[in-house]
Amino acid sequence: MSKLTAAIVGSGNIGTDLMVKLLRSDWLEPRWMIGIDPESDGLRRARDAGLETSAEGLKAVLDAGVRPDVVFDATSAKAHVRHAKLLREVGIQAIDLTPAARGPYVIAAVNLEEHLDSPNVNMVTCGGQATVPIVYAVSRVIGVEYAEIVATISSRSAGPGTRQNIDEFTETTGKALEVIGQARKGKAIIILNPANPPILMRDTIYCVIDDPAPDVFDRVRESIESMVRHVQTYVPGYRLNREPILDGRVVSVSIEVEGLGDYLPVYAGNLDIMTAAAVKFGEEYAKHRLSVVKG
């Protein structure tokens, strides 16, 4: 079976974890890894895995005539603004893992099929991929007046890109709670915890629901449980820490994400949920495109 070819831009934590996952894909073949630091661990691993590598950045590679079917961008929001333009000009599908949001938001568990024809899609944030599905699971049962999430990740899993642009995390995640989660208002908080051994990614999701009647809450609970099982199909380490709690009109859900340990160890579930979501979109896109071509 033929596969679509993929390039990864950005050889940091996210780009490298993404590569490991793409190497297992039946639909996508990672052929290029593009960074800016020739000494980076990510580029070295890409070379070892047989990918073509470049430390000259995306523009130089495109100028040299390289044309992947799909480009995954794991750089920074600022860099992606430039990359989005370059990729649009040459008609290459962009899957954006930065918070730049040049294209529509995609939360893999919720609206994967909606944007298969969009030339640039944005994967929101790790916190968004982990928490928006829960808010959506609540809002498909009962109106959500306000959703608030608190994402706690281990310090070691937060690279320099995340650290220098922490506002983009809170702002983009908050917006996705509204746009995709369908809360009427959203707010996101992120905490870095330096404990050693590192903690697993952990998220608390609060939803203020319009009607807290017992039968409504029962349906909310079922909807959440079914959503957790759905996310587990592509992120096996995604799970509830405890039963959802209802306090007045506030539903509180606590989840934990254990990674697969593809690049960073299992504590970095935040990397996994982001890269797994991006791969899932890439595969759906490949199936869509290959079926269109064949059809």
Added chain:
Amino acid sequence: MAEVQRISVTDVTLRDGMHAVRHQFSLEDARAIAGALDKTGVALIEATHGDGLGGSSIQYGFSKEDEEAYLRAVCEAAPHTKVAALLLPGIGTVEHLKRAVACGIRAVRVATHSTEADISEQHIREARSLGLDVVGFLMLSHMTETPVLVEEAKKMASYGAHCVYIVDSAGAMLMDEVTEKVSALRDALPSEVQVGFHAHNNLGCSVANSLAAIRAGAVRIDASLAGLGAGAGNTPLEVFVAACEKSGIDTGVNLYAAMDAAEDVLGPRISRPVRTDRASLTLGYAGVYSSFLLHAERASQRFGVDARDILVELGKRKVVGGQEDMIVDVAVELAAHK
């Protein structure tokens, strides 16, 4: 005769004190307290939700008043004193900061956990470009070894902080540790960058620790009226000023004005004075973020477990500031194992 040491005092009644009143100060409370503080001679009045800009939330508790209205009320009521906001990157954003500047603040304190200073770069640089007096705030400094603290403080200074604080958020430090950590920062930072100290009174050492900090080179000290603050409270302003006078330290604060503000203005507005009860003492003993106190008490009642057990368990798990959501999770677990 020894030279008189001059230091400046930042009052945190309207910010850290918010934890003790569940963030429920009204605009009228804010005006009255800020007006009284304006007459004391404190150098800076810090005001916001207890968890800083954007802190009003389910996680930390909603403020009674709108953030901007609160800041405007404080700035208007204290025309002679600079007003500061607290900002925790990850909770508050540069956007919040710009709105606070439009309300009249002239200083900001950017707070991170004591190993995570690099998440403050964006906010410290922006605050400098907005022309603010900028303080870097290294929270839960007791959890972090001195050489690491020094490196984190240097980062904040390199982004442009005018002053870097050792923050004893858990009230877990004793005088020797304060001396060691403050001296290390003083030795390592450029001379134009000041060093500050923020205490909590969970082990009854807030005034003594603040005096030790001054001896070690700190020139900015936090205090609050009657010690109103998270946990067993902060350094009580009026007590600290009196102790400084007796030690030959000039705080610029009028002792009687501070005493009157604490008793006549703040006193009638609080239903529960801060005190070193068993739960707040446990914060200092277990080294846990002081703001967890009222949340832990609530979880204790709701799930039928001792607040001390919750706090000690949180300490074991090395939970950091802002992780209030862990309180319910730990309480649920402890209740299940009973």
